[in-house]
Amino acid sequence: MKKSVGIIGANGYTGSELVRLLAFHPNVEIKLLYSRSKAGVKISDLYPDLEAVCDLVLTNEISQVDILFLCLPHKESRNWLNENPISDETLIIDLGNDFRLEGNFGNRNFIYGLPEIYFNEIKESKSIANPGCFATAIQLALLPLAKENLLKDVYTTGITGSTGAGQSLQPTTHFTWRNDNISAYKTLNHQHVDEILKQVNVLNNQEVELNFVPWRGDFARGIFTSSIIGCDLESETIYSLYKDFYKDSPFVKVSEKPIDMKQVVNTNFCVIQIEKQGNKIAIHSTIDNLLKGASGQAVQNMNIANGWEQNLGLNLKPVAF
Template identity: 75%
Template sequence: MIKTVGIIGANGYTGSELIRILSFHPNVELQFLYSRSNSGVKISEIYPDLVSVCDMTLTNKIEEVDILFLCLPHQESKNFLAENSIKENVLIIDLGNDFRLENIFENRNFVYGLPEINKNEIKTAKSIANPGCFATAIQLAILPLTKLNLLEDIYTTGITGSTGAGQSLQATTHFTWRNDNISAYKTLTHQHVDEILKTLNQFNEKEINLHFVPWRGDFVRGIFTSSTLKCDLKLEEIQKIYQDFYKDAAFVSISEKPIDMKQVVNTNKCAIHIEKNKEMIVIHSAIDNLLKGASGQAVQNMNIAENWDENLGLNLKAIAF
């Protein structure tokens, strides 16, 4: 049975990536693309690379669908749901940060949509809070070590592409500023820190301190993070812990060789590499911020919730720009 899909905020980067993926998904049909600011405009006029993919016109009217994706700016999903009556049987997947920490909203209980740890909960969910991009990359890098119950202080740096800032123009997204440039921002105060700690502290006996410095990169898409902490285990033992932890994870791979961001851009993959020097280990992780960090993971969550093959529609290398 084909399920109908609506996308709220379809004219943003995550919305356009959802359109690209879902246009090739065999089990869904795009019913409407909602946008207040661009209603009446064809999506291919905003994103010319979608010309041969989707020719739908953006609308400011909401239709009944089976699955609804919310691709709104942070803190706007709550407003949307408060202003619009969505039936309880509609699967809602929110790509904003509204329900990642506070998961209860009216009659809906949002499940945190990190499939590598919450797959069973996602299977029966009607409301899913999609994780943040940095949060996904950092959590996947560190989660296996929570099995040791020894985590305490973690020092993480991470660099992201310009699409991580969204479509709205800002001083730091101009090409002339971003090109050939790197800068730190939200040092030790990034909004994903609380989201990460909420997950990690569920599994770790000690309270964890995460010291995170994010960077803006001079590229369009992708995230690369490096997390440093103390660990007395041998490198081979740590690698075995990671291999076992992710043995059933469809999109996480553990590499014994150094990784780079190009390995994962335009895919729903997360690549992880671990290094050790004396008592210190560094866990590197790389994802595409718009895919495994947003729209790709949202489709992965949809597949799980609808009891479809987790990989369905996510062979992205051939279709993403």
């Protein structure tokens, strides 16, 4: 029997991506698409790409389901749960940032949903805080070195597509501004830094300083990050560390060839490459911000929490051209 799914905030980018993924998932059935602002509107009228995928109408009325995804703006999930009591038996996966640093909420304790380090905890949980997009890409680049206590000062740059800013139109997401343009934002002050350090410092035995400069790119989706650290290990040793760390992680690929973002767009994969010059290494990582950085990882967490194969419903080919 298929499990019933509800998506709160289904009218946004991450919500609509969940519709696209879950409509073809063999073990679930979408029963609820919730939106306060678009109630009464058919989801395919908002997203024509869903015309042949889902014919559900958005509603502002709640019904109980087995699995609930919260795709609300940041800092709204906690308030929504306070206003809408949900059964303790319902699996909740929050794609916002409300529970990433502090997971306690009533009877629930939200587990940080990065499967590559918290698989066992996710498997036993009914409350999962999905990681942020930049946080996912950067953590996956750094965690193998953190395990070996090799991190101290980290300098990271990362570029993201316009969908990372959400659906609401802003001056920096308008086509005439974004096209043929690039800019830095939230320099050394991005909201994902605390999230990254909390997890990295679990493995690393010394405090890590992360100096992160994010960039806005003139493309719709995807993230590419590069992190530079001091390291005296040989390249072969470093690659062995990474391949061993991710040997049981089906969505992380370690490449010894140059990588690019199109290898991961429209997939739940993270691809990592390391380059070494002297006593410095650069760790490149790339993900789709809406999939491994949001909705795809949420489905991966759903699969783990239900005891299903991690890649169920996530066998997606990258968009190469």
